[in-house]
């Protein structure tokens with residue numbers, strides 16, 4: 001049995017999507033990061049960094065970092081990542097792009113748009129400009145292939161999709177990104193993604 005410690009966050013959503021795609025039994029333990037539960041001694045014993053998501057796999061193996069968790073689960077259940085070869089390399093390439101570029105830039109936009117006090121319009125505009133560039137790079141990739149890694153749906157798609165559910169609050173536009181729109185429509189129809197989004201929405205501390 002896998003236990004997922006998480007909350008209503010994009011990184012938790014990535015893991016929920018993969019667990020639903022796999023179809024394995026899992027238990028969700030909400031950690032309310034808005035009331036500071038991530039700093040409790042009990043949670044720090046599970047993740048000293050005080051962040052979600054974390055999984056505990058079969059009661060004895062604990063893992064943090066959404067990217068590492070996706071790779072671990074994909075390999076363990078043979079779901080969403082080829083075991084070797086170019087298909088695996090390509091999926092890890094685009095997973096890394098999400099972890100190093102799309103996620104951090106979108107995170108900056110969310111901070112400067114909604115959390116920063118006082119507001120800094122110049123900084124927000126700076127990150128939104130980079131965010132549109134990121135969307136352009138994603139759209140170019142999806143103009144060449146059905147999914148990020150090629151013809152198969154992988155954990156690279158899962159990782160990218162999680163932040164894309166927040167596009168509205170980021171103030172970014174898909175008007176010049178028809179291939180992302182096509183890919184979003186495709187992923188939104190996957191029953192596992194629909195279930196994961198519903199589970200994330202229902203999380204309460």
Ligand SMILES: N[C@@H](CCC(=O)N[C@@H](CS)C(=O)NCC(=O)O)C(=O)O
Pocket residue numbers: 009010011012033038050051052053064065066067
């Ligand atoms: N690099 C980590 C980031 C995890 C992360 O930033 N989690 C946030 C929520 S999305 C968190 O737990 N924040 C609580 C805090 O920093 O106090 C991953 O990909 O899992």
